[in-house]
Amino acid sequence: xxxxxxxxxxxxxxxxxxxxxxxxxxxxxxxxxxxxxxxxxxxxxxxxxxxxxxxxxxxxxxxxxxxxxxxxxxxxxxxxxxxxxxxxxxxxxxxxxxxxxxxxxxxxxxxxxxxxxxxxxxxxxxxxxxxxxxxxxxxxxxxxxxxxxxxxxxxxxxxxxxxxxxxxxxxxxxxxxxxxxxxxxxxxxxxxxxxxxxxxxxxxxxxxxxxxxxxxxxxxxxxxxxxxxxxxxxxxxxxxxxxxxxxxxxxxxxxxxxxxxxxxxxxxxxxxxxx
Ligand SMILES: C[S@@+](CC[C@H](N)C(=O)[O-])C[C@H]1O[C@@H](n2cnc3c(N)ncnc32)[C@H](O)[C@@H]1O
Numbered sequence: 233x234x235x236x237x238x239x240x241x242x243x244x245x246x247x248x249x250x251x252x253x254x255x256x257x258x259x260x261x262x263x264x265x266x267x268x269x270x271x272x273x274x275x276x277x278x279x280x281x282x283x284x285x286x287x288x289x290x291x292x293x294x295x296x297x298x299x300x301x302x303x304x305x306x307x308x309x310x311x312x313x314x315x316x317x318x319x320x321x322x323x324x325x326x327x328x329x330x331x332x333x334x335x336x337x338x339x340x341x342x343x344x345x346x347x348x349x350x351x352x353x354x355x356x357x358x359x360x361x362x363x364x365x366x367x368x369x370x371x372x373x374x375x376x377x378x379x380x381x382x383x384x385x386x387x388x389x390x391x392x393x394x395x396x397x398x399x400x401x402x403x404x405x406x407x408x409x410x411x412x413x414x415x416x417x418x419x420x421x422x423x424x425x426x427x428x429x430x431x432x433x434x435x436x437x438x439x440x441x442x443x444x445x446x447x448x449x450x451x452x453x454x455x456x457x458x459x460x461x462x463x464x465x466x467x468x469x470x471x472x473x474x475x476x477x478x479x480x481x482x483x484x485x486x487x488x489x490x491x492x493x494x495x496x497x498x499x500x501x502x503x504x505x506x507x
Contacts, residue, residue, distance in 0.1 A: 297330025318342035322387045324371045324394035329357025372400045374407040381412040396426040401439035419494040452479035464505040
């Protein structure tokens with residue numbers, strides 16, 4: 233009964249629950265299945281170079297934007313393909329507006345860049361005549377997110393750089409992935425190292441936990457199946473399957489240090505063939 237009540241309170245944002253036991257600020261639990269050689273401590277050195285890409289140059293030329301250096305190679309890898317045509321981008325978390333300007337300078341000049349933030353003063357960072365818009369509201373409010381999507385969406389890129397509260401990351405993904413992101417679009421959540429910092433963990437599952445579950449969902453077609461169900465030309469080969477929306481629409485999930493990226497892609501059933 234208490235568990236159910238807590239679940240409801242958490243769902244409606246009324247209770248900050250204690251973090252899952254595996255999460256801790258200080259230590260990492262690893263499975264005994266790893267060979268010791270792969271988990272023993274080795275030295276990692278500080279970065280001495282800055283990223284060498286155009287986006288980092290744009291970042292460096294402006295102020296009032298806060299990004300980690302190692303994100304720039306990741307952004308470049310995932311966003312480069314969206315530069316040749318006008319896109320719609322939604323960034324959760326405006327802060328001082330620098331990142332909205334950075335995206336504007338990086339993507340096609342006719343692109344629409346939309347920032348949302350809970351802080352009313354962020355409205356000052358709107359540059360409507362350059363198609364940079366700011367709307368004020370919470371990333372944890374699905375109605376607000378639906379309004380922003382109706383006004384500007386669907387988006388080719390959604391970047392969550394908002395509160396970094398796990399509860400908020402989960403709600404935003406739940407509210408936006410299906411209806412606010414185009415097929416072929418990219419959903420990126422950054423600063424997920426905060427999922428391991430207790431003060432940011434306010435949900436039973438962190439966003440990293442959900443992302444790990446989505447790795448399983450990516451493989452949902454294979455649950456309770458055999459290879460011939462997928463074999464090209466085989467009489468047992470399935471022609472249709474009932475899969476969860478996520479299983480049917482996630483093309484790939486990429487994990488980096490502090491960033492998770494989802495490429496949205498309407499899937500068809502996999503086929504195998506021996507030649
Ligand atoms: C890390 S900053 C954004 C940084 C900015 N994207 C940049 O790169 O410079 C996080 C922002 O999220 C905003 N924020 C906090 N809680 C929020 C919420 N519930 N909904 C939307 N934005 C929120 C804060 O006001 C803050 O401006």
